[in-house]
Amino acid sequence: MTDAQDAALLAACRQLPVVGLLPAGPRNAITDVAGLRLGHCTVADGDLQTGVTVLIPPQDNPFMHKLPAGLAVINGFGKSAGLVQLAELGQIETPIALTNTFGVSAVVQAQIAQCIAANPECGRSLPTVNALVLECNDGYLSDIQRMAIGPAHYQAALDSASTDVVQGAVGAGRGMSCFQLKGGIGSASRQVVVGEQRYTVGALVLANMGKLADLRWGGQAPGAALERQLQLQLQAKLAAGEQAGTAVGDGVDKGSIIMLLATDAPLDSRQLSRVARRAAAGLANTGSCYGHGSGDIALAFSTAYTLPADAATPMPALAMLHEAQLDPLFRAAADAVEQSILNALWHAQSVQGRDGHQRWGLQDLCKD
Secondary structure (H helix, E strand, O other), X not given: OOHHHHHHHHHHOOOOOOOOXXXXXXXXXXXXXXXXXXXXXXXXXXXXXXXXEEEEOOOOOOOOEEEEEEEEEEEEOOOOEOHHHHHHHOEEOOOEEEEEHHHHHHHHHHHHHHHHHHOOOEOOOEOOOOOOEEEEOOOOOOOHHHOOOOHHHHHHHHHOOEOOOOOEOOHXXXXXXXXXXXXXXXXXXXXXEEOOEEEEEEEEEEEOOOOHHHOOEOOEOOHHHHHHHHHHHHHHHHHOOOOOOEOOOOOOOXXXXXXXXXXXXXXXXXXXXXXXXXXHHHHHHOOOOOOOOOXXXXXXXXXXXXXXXXXXXXXXXXXXXXXXXXXHHHHHHHHHHHHHHHHHHHHOOOEEOHHHEEEOOHHHHOOO
């Protein structure tokens, strides 16, 4: 490839592509689905580059007023908590938490404690709570063995929650890598019209997967050009007497991605599982092929109605969308996930973590 071709590809990476033709919501984020809030707690301290992100449902007590949900395990190399019961019952009953692999147990404990505080009969006259904590491994940048995440980080993420979505190297995304660059949190939304009703599909990703050579950016394949640019940057640092760090790694696609999809469309859990499966289309469009060691999990839920915890309370009588009406939602899910992954790369700044390991932010790498 010529220098001119490399320059053209790097120039393309200085522009954030807009995926698909569907309109975005006003925030172009998962919080365009009314009532949702997102919070982060970020730990950025030398060898610790990690955190917690929490997506909070609209209802005050999701344990008593559950949301319908569906699950798609695209590649199951993961250690998330709560997925077995979610797949069986098709509902979520806590906020959805994201963190690093070794932080799952601490956040589960925090979710259980919070539920008991709000529902003192949880685990006694009421069922136990299904804590829902999803994870990716941020051990390339963060010293995961220190098990730095605790209940206070979960609470801090809850306390910071709002409809404003901060993306990139924040919260659970602080130490994550995406296509061997800096990854993390990304979000987007798309709106569709079904019949005469407008619905929103919002996506949130914790992006921590992919090989740089495989990256697709707005229909182009800039991976090789970015690899050469990365080597030039490292050589320049060494020539200036700066610590260059280790910035690439072994190039094996073994990182994982969590993809959350929210909608205000009235769908049941089986239909939501169908929507969740379309996240794989958006993931593939960015160049990922779901490698052996990549835990690729998609979860979709609807805010259109709630499911009562009390068996004596009547279930909601609501007309669900017909199966033949789901195609626009499928497209919205795929486009929103793809856009979210690109947004995670776009917003993430460079981070240096444990043992001199570094991940370059895409915008830092492609500066003129």
